[in-house]
Amino acid sequence: MKREIYHGSMCPRNKRPIGFLAVSALLMTAVFEWAERLEAAVIYSNLGPNDSFATSPGTYPIWFLTSGGFIQRAASFTVPGSQNVPFGSADLGFHLQSGTNSANVKLAANGSGNVPGATIESINISLPPPSANPTIVSAMSNTNPTLTPGTTYWIIASVNFSGTMATWGPNNTGALGGNATRTNFQNGQWFSQGPGGVPSLRINTLMIPSFTADFDDDGDVDAADLARWRNDFGSNNGSDADDDRDSDGHDFLVWQRQHGSVQAVSSSTTASAAVPEPATIVLVAATGLVVGLRNRYSSGRL
Secondary structure: OOOOOOEEEEEHHHHHHHHHHHHHHHHHHHHHOOOOOEEEEEEOOOHHHHHOOOOOOOEEEEEEOOOOOEEEEEEEOOOOOOOOOOEEEEEEEEEEEEOOOOOEEEEEEEEOOOOOEEEEEEEEEEOOOOOOOEEEEHHHHHHOEOOOOEEEEEEEEEEEEOOEHHHOOOOOOOOOOOEEEHHHHHHEEEOOOOOOEEEEEEEEEEEEEEOOOOOOOOOOOHHHHHHHHHHHOOOOOOOOOOOOOOHHHHHHHHHHHHOOOOOEEEOOOOOOOOOOHHHHHHHHHHHHHHHHHHHHHHHEEE
């Protein structure tokens, strides 16, 4: 029997894993090229370079005293742009001085007199221990409520257990904006502190799919994007859905796959959460094909 030698091996079947791996790699590459990009955006931040903020303990206290006294603080932000966005998280510069490391962050509407109004979402967070340096803590949204462009909202910070003292550090960038306090000494009412000394704050949107065939950037993939592609075809990269720096037939194929896609945002969660995205379906199908190829290789039929 004639023997074939492949790089020192006498087993001709050694070339099969190479073909199998190559096909698998191509399939997975196709999957990730078709998948929608995930994007999150910072829609407000008064943090300094490297997420810095003023760290003088006690300057902007948040207390819950054993006597029942309390101080809560709030900072406002206004949503930019022209589209609704889902609230993802709030980042605050905090320092726990003493007591229990359990705090609460609320997203609230703008109330009468430009102070915090009705609560939209309440989030419990854990703070670093008192021995830690002042740091950024994140309050991750559980319901991702919709934020409306041009609308002002408030972030309220408080501590949950008596005997706890913390500081919500002010920004160090000179940013102005809504700044309010609420204490038992003021009958539990919110009072504006003026535009200066706003607590450190960053607001992030939810990570949402950004469809590459949304050529007009209006949050969906529809006939308007096809019209844009027709105008751009062969002349520029204005309808480049596959990142190859041109507008061609490949971009039209991406538009076909994503046609009808919408960045779904509701008042609670994304309504399309239970519906598989196109990329998920492609991934499942590709995985099944790879498994099938592996089984064929194992049985000697590849």
